[in-house]
Amino acid sequence: MPVKHIPDIVVGRLPQYLRSLQRMALEGRQVTSSQELGERLGISAAQIRKDLSQFGGFGKQGTGYDISFLIRQLRTILNIDHDWDVAVVGAGGIGSAVARYHGFTDRGFNVRLIFDSDPEKVGTQVGEHTVQDYAQMAEIIEQAGVHIAMIAVPSADAQDVADKLVKAGVKAILNYAPISLNVPPGVYVQYIDPSIHLQRMTYYLSR
Amino acid sequence: MPVKHIPDIVVGRLPQYLRSLQRMALEGRQVTSSQELGERLGISAAQIRKDLSQFGGFGKQGTGYDISFLIRQLRTILNIDHDWDVAVVGAGGIGSAVARYHGFTDRGFNVRLIFDSDPEKVGTQVGEHTVQDYAQMAEIIEQAGVHIAMIAVPSADAQDVADKLVKAGVKAILNYAPISLNVPPGVYVQYIDPSIHLQRMTYYLSR
DNA sequence: TAGATTGTTAATCGATTAACAATC
DNA sequence: TAGATTGTTAATCGATTAACAATC
Structure with missing residues (x-):
């Protein structure tokens, strides 16, 4: 080929x-x-x-x-002839919804880990997953050999999370926080920001 | 200009x-x-x-x-010098998370309505919103003059929902269901499908 | 075979970049 | 003024499309 x-x-x-x-x-x-x-x-x-x-x-x-x-x-x-394990950071509305979502399975991905820094959330169940402490995230992700993560934390925390993920060996980040991330070469970032999509359409709408 | x-x-x-x-x-x-x-x-x-x-x-x-x-x-x-009202269709994980999300407010959008066809969900509270019956959706949306909607229902139902939305006067659809929608000219669709973003990155990853 | 559809080339089209005069 | 940065033009670069020979 x-x-x-x-x-x-x-x-x-x-x-x-x-x-x-x-x-x-x-x-x-x-x-x-x-x-x-x-x-x-x-x-x-x-x-x-x-x-x-x-x-x-x-x-x-x-x-x-x-x-x-x-x-x-x-x-x-596309390198999805075998599934990838995925970590979710942030167990708020979006993070929880994504972690519970079953639509990734036949598309090449399996959510395996979810983290949050809120002590109220750590230990609780989100779908099949138990929320783990953000303080242990780097260690756990590195140990598990997870290379893909989704960020679903407030914008203010997103860059710090990204830095930690990169240090832990994550190579691909899907960022739900509405903010641009800086990552080193060899790390890939994609963004999901519904407001951007909506604004792209309102341009063509009149009132 | x-x-x-x-x-x-x-x-x-x-x-x-x-x-x-x-x-x-x-x-x-x-x-x-x-x-x-x-x-x-x-x-x-x-x-x-x-x-x-x-x-x-x-x-x-x-x-x-x-x-x-x-x-x-x-x-x-971008036509967001005034806010737009938005309807959410589907009160599952994604729909609920989006309806509760506060990040739209300063970006030009306000979620005003949420619908579901599940009788168990109709009448329940999602954030500040009460889930309304999908059977009344067209009427309510038309009445309220809402022109933007988000679809967060299973793929199998998404096209039917889109057809109903279009009939009710919706001009812009943000589709969270992983399926292409057919809409008439003058109606705009944008897609959010996390798997597509992830696959776009795994192409560059090696195991 | 006849009909259909690919793979590929060359032509067109459109988007990005480089460069710089204008000017704050 | 001198330095900085825009707005814009022309040149480059890249992506899309049209067309058709190859071939199933």
């Missing part, structure tokens, strides 16, 4: 392809085409073919793509 | 500028520069100047940008 430099914007589309394909598989479908996939996602067929062909020829001329084969290929490319 | 066609990618950066500026204001800062803003966000100074200048000359040569002035301008551009 010719591993060139894949543009980040292409990498960002692969999970979308995967999600649609998994949905099709769930619907009992066997085969799809770049055109059909494109219609579902609002992406041009040419773009989907070009993106996929960067990683190899996964389709058949005249036929299209075998859905379960393509799912397997994408899972391998 | 010369209103050209602004590329969507530019519109998508404006909320990020606004968020950083609001944070700077909170820190007591008065003035900033395209360079400083760029460093905080990982965006080039030239790009920030170019983006902002699409809407007018907001800065002063030699000085930079007045933070609170630029905040006001951006809020006007």
Whole structure:
């Protein structure tokens, strides 16, 4: 497989392809085409073919793509052919909801740990998990070999949490706090901030 | 103000500028520069100047940008100089967390309504809100003149909810269900799917 | 075979960056 | 004034699309 430099914007589309394909598989479908996939996602067929062909020829001329084969290929490319353990930091509303959420399981992730610094919360149950003390976080995460974490703490604490996570060996952070994080090279951060998405839409709305 | 066609990618950066500026204001800062803003966000100074200048000359040569002035301008551009009422559909983990979240208030949004179809949940309290019956949703939303909604229901129900919302006059949907929605032109959808963000990072991780 | 759809190239389109005159 | 930083232009860079030969 010719591993060139894949543009980040292409990498960002692969999970979308995967999600649609998994949905099709769930619907009992066997085969799809770049055109059909494109219609579902609002992406041009040419773009989907070009993106996929960067990683190899996964389709058949005249036929299209075998859905379960393509799912397997994408899972391998995205490094989710085996599940990742995930830690959640913050057992407030968002952190608890995310820790209880069952939608990660078939997408390559398993929440294993949840931490909070509030003594009232430490020891309580969130879904299947027991909230552990933030003071022990670094040690526990390092010991468990967890490399992915979600931050769901107040903005004021988010950078400190990120620093601790990085020291503990975390390489990927999904940040629910509405603030930009500084991390060293080799550590990846993604952001979820609903207000940003809403503001992106209100631009187009009139009153 | 010369209103050209602004590329969507530019519109998508404006909320990020606004968020950083609001944070700077909170820190007591008065003035900033395209360079400083760029460093905080990982965006080039030239790009920030170019983006902002699409809407007018907001800065002063030699000085930079007045933070609170630029905040006001951006809020006007993004249509959040007045708050928007928001409805939440689904009072499960995510829906409840979002409805209780206080972080929307100073970003231009107020959650006013929350709905669920589960009779066990209807009538219960979620933060300051009473869960209302999904069966009355369309009527209540239309009556209240709410134009923005968040969908936090199982994937299987999300499209039906979206259809009902559109009929009730909703123009902007933030969808937490991991599925693509079909909506008519003039209705905007944004997606929040943590798995997609995580997969985007695992591509770069090795085991 | 005939029809369909891929993989890939070349052309187009759009976004980012570099550079600098204007000016506070 | 001298130093700093904007707004804007032109050049570069990269991404998307159109088109079609290859082929299932």
